Amino acid sequence: xxxxxxxxxxxxxxxxxxxxxxxxxxxxxxxxxxxxxxxxxxxxxxxxxxxxxxxxxxxxxxxxxxxxxxxxxxxxxxxxxxxxxxxxxxxxxxxxxxxxxxxxxxxxxxxxxxxxxx
Amino acid sequence: xxxxxxxxxxxxxxxxxxxxxxxxxxxxxxxxxxxxxxxxxxxxxxxxxxxxxxxxxxxxxxxxxxxxxxxxxxxxxxxxxxxxxxxxxxxxxxxxxxxxxxxxxxxxxxxx
Numbered sequence: 001x002x003x004x005x006x007x008x009x010x011x012x013x014x015x016x017x018x019x020x021x022x023x024x025x026x027x028x029x030x031x032x033x034x035x036x037x038x039x040x041x042x043x044x045x046x047x048x049x050x051x052x053x054x055x056x057x058x059x060x061x062x063x064x065x066x067x068x069x070x071x072x073x074x075x076x077x078x079x080x081x082x083x084x085x086x087x088x089x090x091x092x093x094x095x096x097x098x099x100x101x102x103x104x105x106x107x108x109x110x111x112x113x114x115x116x117x118x
Numbered sequence: 119x120x121x122x123x124x125x126x127x128x129x130x131x132x133x134x135x136x137x138x139x140x141x142x143x144x145x146x147x148x149x150x151x152x153x154x155x156x157x158x159x160x161x162x163x164x165x166x167x168x169x170x171x172x173x174x175x176x177x178x179x180x181x182x183x184x185x186x187x188x189x190x191x192x193x194x195x196x197x198x199x200x201x202x203x204x205x206x207x208x209x210x211x212x213x214x215x216x217x218x219x220x221x222x223x224x225x226x227x228x229x230x
Contacts, residue, residue: 033217043155043208045221047119052217091160095219103149103166103174106212106219110160 002027004094006109013082014117020067021077021112023092029053032096034068034075039111040088048090051075082116089113120145120215124222131201131229138197139225141211146191151212151219152184161210167194201229 003026013019025034036048051059051068058066063080079086092109121144131137141150149168153161165173165186173186187195198205206229211222 035219037221043210043224043226045161045210045212045224047218047220050218093219095214095217103168104214105163105166106151106214107163108160 002029002094002096002105002107004092004107004109006092006112008112009110010113010115012115012117013079015082015084017082018078018080019082019114021079021090021092021114023075023077023109025073025075025092025094027073027094027096029096032094034066035093035095035106036064036066036075036077037091037093037108038086038088039091045091049077079114084116084118087114087116119218120147120213120220122211122213122220122222124211124225126225127223128226129228131227133202133229135201136197136199137201137227138195139209139211140195141193141213141222143192143213145215147213147215148191149214150188150194151214152186152194152196153210153212155208155210155224157207164196164209198227201227203229205229 005024032053034051038046049061065078067076089111091111095106123142152164155161163176164179165175167173167186167188169188185197209225
């Protein structure tokens, strides 16, 4: 079974500073995807960044970047130049095949509530 | 990327009644998923809905309580049946599209 662990229930950061959110996962699959989603109070799940397991290069999207350590099964998110609008719940998620077929399932961590302070 | 329209966005329902939530995707997708998110919690997968076959339910969720339809590649519904206050939650639909998963806006359900 796949599991995703986010060990930081809450974090806070000052505006313009950098913060790193941690995520580890466990799987026996070799081909999978990893994601970070942001959920503001509006409850809309917004995809922040995506990483394919077969790619060694860490994904980046503007101020957001990941540190993907496949051997350690670690997938942390770094937010640079934090902005007030970054305040949200952040979920790490893992997607891989299940049932031996072509179906994929998305498994979420428990989330990290990030607060950006002015 | 796919865009998913989910409705209703919120509802307040009497216990014992049923509510059907609809999700419309702006493109054809093979797999759609339904999640429940209780207050302050993560997302829990209820079931996977594939077009042309029965939905696959996760442990703890049954078809009689959460019947799902998937009549075509762009649409799915989830019904929450015989509701009790314990069903008060946010329900989200999701669609997988080329290695990414996209979400509807969620339905905030309150059962009184």
